[in-house]
Amino acid sequence: MRKLFMAAAAVAALAIAAPAEAQSPIVIKFSHVVAPNTPKGKGAEKFKELAEKATNGKVKVEVYPNSTLYKDKEELEALQLGAVQMLAPSNSKFGPMGIKDFEVFDLPFLLPDLASLRKVTEGPIGKRMLKLMEPKGMIGLAYWDNGFKQMSANKPLRVPADYKGLKFRIQSSKVLEAQFRALGAIPQVMAFSEVYQALQTGVVDGQENTPSNMYTQKMHEVQKYTTLSNHGYIGYVVVVNKKFWDGLPADIRGQLEKAMKEATDYTNHISAQENADALAEMKKSGKTEFITLKKEEVAEMKKALNPLYDDMAKRVGKKLIDEVVATVGGATH
Numbered sequence: 001m002r003k004l005f006m007a008a009a010a011v012a013a014l015a016i017a018a019p020a021e022a023q024s025p026i027v028i029k030f031s032h033v034v035a036p037n038t039p040k041g042k043g044a045e046k047f048k049e050l051a052e053k054a055t056n057g058k059v060k061v062e063v064y065p066n067s068t069l070y071k072d073k074e075e076l077e078a079l080q081l082g083a084v085q086m087l088a089p090s091n092s093k094f095g096p097m098g099i100k101d102f103e104v105f106d107l108p109f110l111l112p113d114l115a116s117l118r119k120v121t122e123g124p125i126g127k128r129m130l131k132l133m134e135p136k137g138m139i140g141l142a143y144w145d146n147g148f149k150q151m152s153a154n155k156p157l158r159v160p161a162d163y164k165g166l167k168f169r170i171q172s173s174k175v176l177e178a179q180f181r182a183l184g185a186i187p188q189v190m191a192f193s194e195v196y197q198a199l200q201t202g203v204v205d206g207q208e209n210t211p212s213n214m215y216t217q218k219m220h221e222v223q224k225y226t227t228l229s230n231h232g233y234i235g236y237v238v239v240v241n242k243k244f245w246d247g248l249p250a251d252i253r254g255q256l257e258k259a260m261k262e263a264t265d266y267t268n269h270i271s272a273q274e275n276a277d278a279l280a281e282m283k284k285s286g287k288t289e290f291i292t293l294k295k296e297e298v299a300e301m302k303k304a305l306n307p308l309y310d311d312m313a314k315r316v317g318k319k320l321i322d323e324v325v326a327t328v329g330g331a332t333h
């Protein structure tokens with residue numbers, strides 16, 4: 001009798017708890033490593049706004065910027081484990097987990113402009129590459145821009161000889177490693193959140209990043225010179241945990257896909273201006289001196305870095321490199 005009573009009480013308790021549970025929203029934790037006022041930071045906030053509106057509050061997006069939850073490498077592991085549901089790591093970050101194709105975007109002087117990049121990401125190559133995420137337990141939803149990288153150090157960097165013997169922070173990419181080795185420099189892999197301090201304390205001498213990342217991390221305050229090299233590109237793939245995404249009710253998933261498409265259009269629309277504004281702010285601060293390269297200096301840089309296209313073919317894939325080069329219509333060689 002007592003047992004029966006307890007069972008009945010448990011059923012009653014469940015009945016009370018059930019409606020509240022049914023109302024609790026689906027939570028998407030969106031973790032990233034950059035500041036909120038960057039293209040990715042703003043894109044994540046835009047997705048939150050659009051997703052919560054489209055699902056009428058059935059989905060709650062929690063955005064964690066500035067490596068609050070995880071640093072570079074850890075965030076991909078957390079996504080695979082399901083500790084977070086959504087990320088937008090840079091292309092370079094997929095190489096160490098075995099998706100080396102994305103390192104193609106690290107090739108120096110590959111993309112003359114954002115329009116050429118779009119031909120790759122929005123065309124058959126980009127679609128095919130997103131599929132590579134699935135065997136790793138992720139779904140690639142979209143490509144988000146940041147922009148073109150600039151070099152910085154405490155000495156002026158114009159030609160390869162200027163790089164000799166200097167230590168540069170890199171993202172964990174074999175192509176970026178080869179890039180700095182080709183310049184006679186010493187590459188050092190380091191998480192994004194640690195770069196400012198490493199520059200400040202002299203653990204590394206220089207770095208490469210986009211103006212929006214440099215400005216929001218205050219890197220320009222601890223680097224005497226910034227070279228407007230535009231030698232490479234940083235962009236992102238928005239990825240979600242596959243099990244989580246596949247398990248969503250179809251109508252909600254559809255609403256989220258639409259929100260992601262709109263957030264992508266927004267991010268890729270503001271990215272160039274965000275970087276231009278960050279560059280202008282750094283110039284205004286007077287804390288770093290900007291160097292514009294002469295034509296001959298650019299030619300020297302390209303000549304030193306050109307061998308990477310062959311040297312990296314084994315890792316990234318010759319067919320892919322050739323295909324991307326043909327699609328963007330140029331590159332260094």
Ligand code: LMR
Binds near residue numbers: 033034072090191213
């Ligand atoms: C970096 O590590 O330098 C960048 O990829 C950070 C980012 O997410 O833009």
